[in-house]
Amino acid sequence: MDLRWTDEEKAFRAEVRSFIAANLPAETHARMKQGKSPTKAQVVQWQQILNKRGWAAPEWPKEHGGPGWTTAQRYIFREELMLAPAPSPLGFNINMCGPVIIAFGNKEQKEKFLPRMLNLDDWWCQGFSEPGAGSDLAGLKTRAVKEGDFWIVNGQKTWTTLAQHADWIFLLVRTDPTAKKQEGISFLLVDMKTPGITVRPIITIEGGHEVNEVFFDDVKVPAENLVGTENRGWDCAKYLLGNERFGQARVGASRERIARLKKIAAETYDNGKPLSQDVGFMTKVTEIEVELQALEMTVMRVIATAMKNPGSNKPDPTTSVLKIKGTEIQQGVSELLMKAAGPYAWVDGDPDMEGGTEQVVAEDPDIAPDWAFGLAGIYFNWRKQSIYGGSNEIQRNIMAKAFLGL
Amino acid sequence: MDFDLSEDQRLLQDSVSRLLGDKYGFENRKAYLKSPQGWSTEMWAAYAELGLLGLPFAEAEGGFGGGAEEVMIVAEQMGKHITLEPWFTTVVVGGGFLRHGANAAQRAALVPQIAEGKLKLAFAHNEKQSRYDLFDVATTATKDGAGWVLNGAKGMVIHGDSADVFIVTARTAGGQRDKSGIGVFLVDAKAAGVSVKGFATVDGQRAAQVALSNVKLGADAVLGDAAGGLPLVDRVVDEAIAALAAEAVGAMEAAHLMTLEYLKTRQQFGRTIGSFQALQHRSADMMVALEQARSMAFFGTMSAQDDDAAARRKNMAAVKVQIGRSSRFVGQQTVQLHGGIAMTMEYAGGHYFKRLTANDGAFGDADHWIRVLTEAGGLVAAA
Numbered sequence: 156m157d158l159r160w161t162d163e164e165k166a167f168r169a170e171v172r173s174f175i176a177a178n179l180p181a182e183t184h185a186r187m188k189q190g191k192s193p194t195k196a197q198v199v200q201w202q203q204i205l206n207k208r209g210w211a212a213p214e215w216p217k218e219h220g221g222p223g224w225t226t227a228q229r230y231i232f233r234e235e236l237m238l239a240p241a242p243s244p245l246g247f248n249i250n251m252c253g254p255v256i257i258a259f260g261n262k263e264q265k266e267k268f269l270p271r272m273l274n275l276d277d278w279w280c281q282g283f284s285e286p287g288a289g290s291d292l293a294g295l296k297t298r299a300v301k302e303g304d305f306w307i308v309n310g311q312k313t314w315t316t317l318a319q320h321a322d323w324i325f326l327l328v329r330t331d332p333t334a335k336k337q338e339g340i341s342f343l344l345v346d347m348k349t350p351g352i353t354v355r356p357i358i359t360i361e362g363g364h365e366v367n368e369v370f371f372d373d374v375k376v377p378a379e380n381l382v383g384t385e386n387r388g389w390d391c392a393k394y395l396l397g398n399e400r401f402g403q404a405r406v407g408a409s410r411e412r413i414a415r416l417k418k419i420a421a422e423t424y425d426n427g428k429p430l431s432q433d434v435g436f437m438t439k440v441t442e443i444e445v446e447l448q449a450l451e452m453t454v455m456r457v458i459a460t461a462m463k464n465p466g467s468n469k470p471d472p473t474t475s476v477l478k479i480k481g482t483e484i485q486q487g488v489s490e491l492l493m494k495a496a497g498p499y500a501w502v503d504g505d506p507d508m509e510g511g512t513e514q515v516v517a518e519d520p521d522i523a524p525d526w527a528f529g530l531a532g533i534y535f536n537w538r539k540q541s542i543y544g545g546s547n548e549i550q551r552n553i554m555a556k557a558f559l560g561l
Numbered sequence: 562m563d564f565d566l567s568e569d570q571r572l573l574q575d576s577v578s579r580l581l582g583d584k585y586g587f588e589n590r591k592a593y594l595k596s597p598q599g600w601s602t603e604m605w606a607a608y609a610e611l612g613l614l615g616l617p618f619a620e621a622e623g624g625f626g627g628g629a630e631e632v633m634i635v636a637e638q639m640g641k642h643i644t645l646e647p648w649f650t651t652v653v654v655g656g657g658f659l660r661h662g663a664n665a666a667q668r669a670a671l672v673p674q675i676a677e678g679k680l681k682l683a684f685a686h687n688e689k690q691s692r693y694d695l696f697d698v699a700t701t702a703t704k705d706g707a708g709w710v711l712n713g714a715k716g717m718v719i720h721g722d723s724a725d726v727f728i729v730t731a732r733t734a735g736g737q738r739d740k741s742g743i744g745v746f747l748v749d750a751k752a753a754g755v756s757v758k759g760f761a762t763v764d765g766q767r768a769a770q771v772a773l774s775n776v777k778l779g780a781d782a783v784l785g786d787a788a789g790g791l792p793l794v795d796r797v798v799d800e801a802i803a804a805l806a807a808e809a810v811g812a813m814e815a816a817h818l819m820t821l822e823y824l825k826t827r828q829q830f831g832r833t834i835g836s837f838q839a840l841q842h843r844s845a846d847m848m849v850a851l852e853q854a855r856s857m858a859f860f861g862t863m864s865a866q867d868d869d870a871a872a873r874r875k876n877m878a879a880v881k882v883q884i885g886r887s888s889r890f891v892g893q894q895t896v897q898l899h900g901g902i903a904m905t906m907e908y909a910g911g912h913y914f915k916r917l918t919a920n921d922g923a924f925g926d927a928d929h930w931i932r933v934l935t936e937a938g939g940l941v942a943a944a
Binding site for chain 1: 562563564565566567570630821824825835836838840841842844845846848849852853854855856857859860862863876879882883886931932934935936939940941942943944
């Protein structure tokens with residue numbers, strides 16, 4: 156038993172940290188340090204910098220352009236990006252669609268799509284959820300019918316994150332409506348420029364445009380864009396969803412935000428003294444720090460297990476623990492950040508204003524200090540975390556059935 | 562990074578698990594509770610036989626040569642069976658004082674006897690006013706030639722009524738809440754001026770009120786620096802917290818398993834109550850609390866070995882907070898999900914709940930340590 160990082164792992168962390176410090180564009184860094192999301196151009200630029208270094212896809216095998224890291228190295232790399240903070244590799248490309256093509260795709264698909272995914276020449280989005288298929292994903296209805304060398308797709312996807320940026324979408328479609336629910340589903344790759352696709356923004360409660368509805372109206376998709384076996388798309392979906400063992404924990408992101416929260420608390424006055432001296436408030440911060448420390452150790456236990464059984468896709472109950480605790484902690488931190496900012500958290504842009512809150516503050520810095528930017532918005536936005544990726548209640552169902560035997 | 566036990570550690574775990582599995586069923590425990598001293602002398606001898614009483618001491622001094630990880634392994638097993646013997650007070654706490662504070666002669670006099678099961682220790686630190694502050698000491702130690710004279714009263718001395726030697730904190734200089742001027746003394750329970758009044762605690766342990774009236778000690782009764790004993794106390798308590806965490810994890814795991822078993826067998830409305838989603842989710846939340854606690858028990862075992870006292874204290878405070886929070890949740894839900902049966906003395910569930918609650922209170926509860934950690938600036942530095 157040795158519960159510490161090895162010297163090699165520590166050296167690797169230092170290497171990653173210094174690479175980020177030397178190569179992360181200053182504007183991207185400054186923007187993210189204020190808690191803002193990077194722009195599309197910034198995400199693409201950084202992904203290409205990482206790609207040049209061979210670090211674009213931490214989890215991919217070497218033969219497809221991955222760095223050939225151990226599970227621990229992958230984790231350290233991702234943590235360092237969050238701590239910096241720097242953009243993470245685009246999840247839709249690197250963690251979702253890419254691994255499915257690597258595991259289920261044919262040679263042509265791998266050659267055509269993987270290099271462009273790594274370099275973010277194509278921005279991918281995920282077409283899984285539908286209005287009638289949320290937690291019950293296998294209830295999806297979007298149809299694909301074979302006509303000659305094409306699949307004709309009709310239906311609607313929803314909650315499609317950043318579809319407005321996307322060049323391609325990976326879809327779950329029903330190809331055999333007579334089969335049982337999970338059977339008769341296929342995994343299809345679709346060019347977003349294909350005629351018949353309409354993207355309609357969904358504006359979330361904080362006013363942001365992150366998610367969309369995507370409509371398919373007689374969309375012609377070349378037959379060669381089906382991944383794996385026809386009617387076995389659920390295997391791809393399960394593989395994709397089970398692929399992330401510790402993706403939802405986001406320990407580094409929470410730690411970076413807590414560090415920022417403490418800075419804000421030191422600069423904000425309450426009852427005539429810095430908020431950082433208010434025992435009541437700071438106790439709430441400490442409560443979350445303790446949970447976060449425990450979560451990090453839980454992640455390390457998951458990593459240690461994964462490193463002992465490389466390639467094992469065995470479900471691990473701790474994955475659900477990471478999802479539940481990771482999201483509760485992130486939501487908790489976002490709430491404390493909003494509280495710390497006090498009245499300034501509430502500055503907002505007009506509904507149709509390009510740039511929203513950011514623009515208001517940029518035009519008149521006296522309206523709110525820089526650090527208060529959008530903190531209420533983030534609090535509202537992050538309520539999504541306990542809903543997406545299998546809601547936290549679904550995680551509890553999984554634990555009860557698969558691991559507790561109830 | 563490796564959470565696996567070594568071959569030797571696995572053997573240790575197996576042998577303790579086998580011993581307690583055989584001899585520490587809930588019915589056995591009830592019988593041990595009823596014995597005059599409130600625990601089993603037979604088990605105490607068995608622990609000695611297995612090497613558990615000499616566990617953390619160097620082999621050259623008559624011990625078993627185990628480290629923090631071995632203590633964690635054994636403590637977890639003790640927690641699984643909510644054992645009653647003074648192992649924690651003698652071996653973990655008492656042993657900690659001897660390892661970190663005693664000189665070679667003091668260890669030579671005590672360690673072999675402890676390892677053989679002939680000598681038990683208890684830590685007498687608590688005073689009427691001190692609550693959880695280890696530095697709040699009113700008991701006095703006054704210089705008397707080469708030796709010392711102790712006066713004062715110590716309360717809630719866990720397993721004080723079976724101790725042969727007390728480890729006593731006493732003030733050698735300064736005011737009641739000064740952090741310097743505290744000495745740590747070995748006091749024979751039979752010494753003139755020592756009176757011990759034993760009683761039971763709600764969770765099934767024993768404790769004592771210890772009065773010290775002009776107790777004369779030799780110069781060799783001091784552990785380490787007579788005026789600078791607090792760092793020693795802190796170090797030992799930090800190690801004790803790591804062991805308490807492991808013990809709590811063992812108790813939580815047993816309570817959780819017991820609850821699951823009940824959910825799978827108890828029938829109401831024509832079905833097992835474990836088929837109800839409300840109870841399934843509560844049970845999943847128990848597992849989350851348990852896994853977070855288990856993680857922090859590992860973290861505690863790792864952190865307690867840190868020589869940087871300030872960093873160590875912060876980490877151990879975090880351990881105590883998480884363990885306390887998880888213990889409270891798992892303990893309360895064990896009773897709630899069982900229903901009435903776990904409210905009875907006859908059923909094990911409630912006993913785990915009590916032990917977990919008492920464990921949280923030992924050396925300061927989660928509320929105490931969250932304040933300590935908050936005042937120390939928390940775990941994450943400001944940006």
